[in-house]
Amino acid sequence: MLLHGLVLGVPGWEPFATSEPKDPPVLHASLAPLPEPVAAVAVPVAPPPAPVAARRPKPRPKPAPAADAAPAAVIAMADAPGEPANAAPEQTPPPPAAPADVIATAEEAAPAASQDATAAAAATGGAQEIKGVSIAGWPRHGSIRFRTSMGEGGFVVGEARHEWAHDDKRYTMSVALQTTGMVGIFRTFHYAQRSEGFVGPEGLRPETFSVEQTSKDPSSATFDWSAGQVSLHRGRGRSDRTAPIQRGDQDLLSLWHQIGIVGAGRDVTELTVVSGREATPAAVTVVGAEVQALPIGRLDTLRVRAAARDGRLRIDIWLANSYGMLPVRIRIVDEKGEILDQQAIELRLSPPGSAAEGDGAAGLSDEQNMIELRAEDHPPARPPFGN
Structure with missing residues (x-):
């Protein structure tokens, strides 16, 4: 009874579909959008209008309106075929032609800029259509242990361990929940999620997602982004059905970090x-900044709420501002009002600029310099439950 199948079986959100202490070392993370790829092209384009304007004869006392136009527009009209002859009086002698070297520079610069823009788009995976994001503030690897409780009284039923790693191109993450204490004595329960995929201009792009749970068949999802669909499986190798997906959609676990x-x-x-x-439509909104009194201390957080459109589940995620925007508290409320609350009791993350996990000596050095917060360092505190 304590392990309500709908609630406890969701360290993230199942079956939902969609996400201070001042004394410890602080990781300052800035998750800012990258500059637009086209803006990054630094090829100077020589402005051909200037030489032409410098050699133009002195205008008549009452020049035609076209003479006051911007130089670029003047040249565009001059190059355009079929322009009306009254753009300038016939008696006005034509301006001298621009020097050959200026024309050559302009002709060479335009294709160069186009080629560089194309190369930049290819390097970012066609990010011209996407407002790219930076993962510089996302720690390369780390782990979070959560104390899991149920109900308004916060009855502890288990512990969850979440791990992640990425190398700027691919990511892998998992979470495993197991009953502890008196609940673990009377009933052993294990629940695990795993997500793997790519890291790109739009953030995380899941490739596979799987769930294993005590006394139930495993389930999984395989994402086919080129086809715009995800295949959902129950049991070993059986495909039950497919559902449409769009860029930016997530699995239950990747949502924690994607936000x-x-x-x-x-x-x-x-x-x-x-x-x-299943794949369920959901809405994500920002609730606002909050100071959370957690077992690992008081942290400045941003509270984000994700809610299933069908109203079955709601999940609130608190992201630690000074620790890579990592999830340090996750609270789920189901359609019956039952509560599953997970609060971080240990936080370990790689320092800024660290190597990917397991990268030889560099990875070992990072492991020795991991930033850590533990519940033993701060007295436990139960924050008030919000709406």
Whole structure:
């Protein structure tokens, strides 16, 4: 009874579909949008109008309106075929032609700029159509242990461990929940999620997602972004059905980090969150900044809420501002009002500029310099439950 199948089986959100202490060392993370790829092209284009304007004969006392136009517009009209002859009086002698070297420079610069823009788009995976994001503030690897409780009274039923790693191109992450204490004595329960995928201009792009749970068949999802659909599986290798997906959609686990990586505006963000059983439309909104009194200390956080459009589940995620926008508290409320609350009791993350996990000596050095917060360092505190 304590392990309500709908609630406890969701360290993230199942079956939902869609996400201070001042004394410890602080990781200052800035999750800012990258500059537009085209803006990054630094090829100076020589302005051909200037030489032409410098050699233009002195205008008549009452020049035609076209003479006051911007130099670029003048040249555009001069190059355009079929322009009306009254753009300038016939008696006015034509301006001298621009020097050959100026014309050559202009002709060479335009294709160069176009080629560089194309190369920049290819390097960013066609990011010209996407407002790219930076993952510089997302720690390369780390882990979070959560104390899991149920109900308004905060009855502790288990512990969850979340791990992640990425190398700027691919990511992998997992979470495993197990009953502890008196609940663990009377009933052993294990629940695990795993997500793998790519890191790109739009943040995380899941490739596979899987769920394993005590006494139930495993479930999984396989994302086919080129086809715009996800295949949902129940049991070993059986494909039950497919569902449509769009860029930006997430699985239950990747959502935890995606919100912190790309940020969330004040407006409602619509997306689909995928579990191993279904893909459900959801809405993500920012509740606001909050100071959370957690077992690892008081932290400045940003509270974000994700809610299933069908009203079955609601999840609130608190992201730590000074620790890579990592999720340090996750609270789920189901359609019956039952509560599952997870609060961080240990936080370990790689320092800024660290190597990917397991990268030889560099990875070992990073492991020795991991930034850590532990519940033992701060007295436990139960924050008030919000709406």
